[in-house]
Amino acid sequence: MVVEQSVRPHRARYRRILRFASVQLVQLWWFELVLPRVGFAGISERTRTDRMRRLAERFHVLAVDLGGLMIKVGQFLSSRMDVLPPEITEELAGLQDEVPPVPFADIKERVETELGVPLERAYAWFDEVPLAAASLGQAHRARLSDRDADDAGFADVVVKVQRPGIDDIIAVDLAALRKVGGWLRRIRMVSDRVDAPALVEEFAQTSLEEIDYLHEAANAERFAENFADDDRVAAPAVAWERTTRRLLTLSDVTAIKINDIEALRGAGIDPVEVAQAFAAAMFEQVFTHSFFHADPHPGNIFVTPMPGGDWRLTFIDFGMMGEVPEGLRSGLRGLVIAVASRDGTRLVEAVQEVGVLLPSADTKSFERAVTQLFARFGGMGFAELSTVDPREFRDFAHEFGDTIRSLPFQLPEGMLLLFRAVSLTSGMCSGLDPRFNVWDAVEPFAGQLLRDESGNTLKDVAQSAWGSVGTAARLPGRIDSVITDIEAGIVSFDTSRLEHRMDALIRIGLRVVSGVLFAGLAIGGALLLGPAPPLGIVLLSVSIVPLAHAVLAGLFGGSPRNGARHHRES
Template identity: 50%
Template sequence: MVKVGQFLSARLDVLPEEITKELSGLQDEVAPESFESILHAIESELGMSPGVAFAEITAEPIAAASLGQAYKAKLSPGLAGDLGITDVVVKVLRPGIENIVDVDLKALTKVGGWLSKVKLVSKRTDALALVREFSEITLQEINYLHEAENLERFAEAFENDPRIQTPNVIWERSAKRVLTLTDVSAIKISDVEGLVAAGINPNAVAAELARATFEQFFVTGFFHADPHPGNIFITKAPEGAAVDFTLTYIDFGMMGQVSEELKANLQRFLFAVASRDARAWVVACERLGVLLPSADTLLLEEAVSKLFDRFGGVRVGELIQTDPAELREFGIEFSELVRTLPFQLPNDFLFLIRALSLISGVTSELNREFNIWDAVDPFARSLLNGSGTGTVKRLGKDLLANLLTLSQLPGRIESVVSRVERGDLVLRNPELERRMRVLDSSIRRATAGLVFTGLVIAGVLSLPENQNLGFTLLGISALPMLYALGFGRFTR
């Protein structure tokens, strides 16, 4: 149940600040198990007494999480001499946690079944699928050997990146319920004062964190799904090093994986945004599976093209200062598209969104002016310039070739043909459609009013913790507000 709370604590876009602030305490304020029971667990799992396995273990845990606890320790002299390592951190699962998890997951499955029968929930998400995915990840988290394998896989992916570091696994003192790692404790990434005192620029840290995140999403395809501030340390590099600081990730129990197909489609989407190519953007959305079958792709492409022309490269802060008349004009022209919102969210994106939500919050703490999406553009262009994998280079060349030709026409024809085959292409009677829209305009305006109210409340509540998210929600609320007030005669 605590893990569910941790998941919700990151969702500032879903829950108000008062709730998420209380839930965030679950990351740090879980009562620890007794030290005696922890020592017994170590001996039972490693097959040797703690006094033999370690020269010293602190009695007070440095962290007491929902599934396990962590202690500072020193390796036994013989092993320390062999490895050249003395200081370590020992993670120990809470005794009996497997039984507790089993009972709670069964309860969650029952609740998910009930929620799946509620139309308000079932129209937006598959509750049982979410529970199954959450269950799978939680069961992986209570197997420390799985976490150790994740750590080494992540480390291998970034072995040539001087900015990214990880602890080393001490396999001689690790098992399913006990995990021993080198002690990499340093400055917590959210400790802005500590960073400044160490001579590290917080703005540079925010930029590097964004880059590392996109590298995981779009290149390695294996990403840290729980990058909250307690799981990332910043270490000042020694004199003469290639970089001035490093990011050290810890806690690899919750990881996300992007399939090759999804990774390629994410790269296509990234390139489309960087190149301001509306047609490529729509195609990427279709391949990602985020468009509903009923989506009018031609109208969507036209709308996105105009958005790119006007707002491409504009930061969120600048967007808020946009003349309301411009938003009104856009709302009138694409009122039908704005009303239908032809998007859906595949399950593959759940961890991506969670990780991005956490990273966005961390970067905002480091730099109030930083917008994580500002980092997308230079990252995408670096891939287009050939610094990525073979797949990235191929996609980049394909995209650039498309931009230099008139090859969009066949794509448009194919889209029309697909709509005909699906039976989505129809002849419209403008007058009849106008009369039908007039009949239900009052209902739609009332709905728009509710949406506007919800966005404003969410935006105001989000401002103290995440200004970017708060201002974005407030800016977006202009569209349903204009619609609800009837500006521009949307129904005609």
């Protein structure tokens, strides 16, 4: 009922999102299901890259036009390289959350509604020009009153204000996305690869947390507590008396942006040292605290000069944070064991334990790809990997990328945020120090993780080895049992699966013939519509018969050999 009330004033927006999705799904159905069934799979294959790119471009335009949550949808999809082709993720990667600011009169009204007092009483000064504006909210500089400043311990603040009406827009967008997710769940070629409703719910949870400023304030305090004993890392303090779910007041920690190399050098700060400190701070969050900043782009990290020539890193914007829960840590430990023993089978099992692969995954092709990965890079340590020509990694990615993308991967939200954080960290540090090596930054933490887990790892390896010994000990008796059964005539061989595949090939051949016949009749009819309309109409009408056979034979086609097979098997 709440959703319906939210949708009503934004019905045009709701319908536009669904109309866009339905048009794209019809095109998907036509190119990926209908054309291959009538013998035109080549057209589908040749046009797929351009079609995916045009789809992403159209969504880009839609997101910028609608704003609201759709900008976040595009940014979320740009990170889903596990379920989307690169043509889509690359196009959406450039989607920026830049929108016109809300008029100050509306911001003032929102602040006064949230705090229950006039703006002049809540703040001694409030800048009417926003510091930054985004689709969900905007930020303004301000100054606390003397009494509030005494209580908080600081006076200069940045106030984040949620856009008026954004709650209703988010409810509308999520309602539309859930509807689209339900559609996708009923399309088998999609549902076999992607759990679309689960993706929508993951996105919904992240988005609702991001607009809950009380949640962000708690994250900021938790982050600050984790680094309470580290003078090189800081976070803004929260003015709780001036904070609500839609309004967040933080101490103003604006300083030198971490990627402003000229300003850093002007302040006597070495960018190379900044890169090292930033990487260490990020990996400490991941490996030590299991709670990390998932959006460490340049606008969210400042380098703050300190008295005496020292400096520190100051993080802001804690709306998007990631955690490494115990279940994921256990799965990652299994991955470490599998990689250490170069065991492709065990690695696949560990990946399934983490929850990356959907039940429909063909794990055999994944296992083969992993085995080849171990064969090429498996014997290298961190230092050796860092010396590998990047082109070799790129060639390997191209060689096996199609195999990996064909699998129904779906990364858990925590792992996706982890990959995002590491990727942004590596890019930022490389910009500060062209010689930066991410392996050097990770190695101390990875080594500590392995030492912490060494007892469990040795135990697991020993159990695996003992299991192999047991299998080897039982093998002679099992072989003898099989030979005895063969001599007694007990063992039989079922060829029904081979015959079933032969039947499938025959049906495919007949459908291809029908597809070609349909194309000939349809094209001929279309050409004759001008000079000989009656004949053209007849040919187009007749073409429906082979089209129906080509499309429906795969759904209702029987096997002419079923009776013979049952006779032989009996």
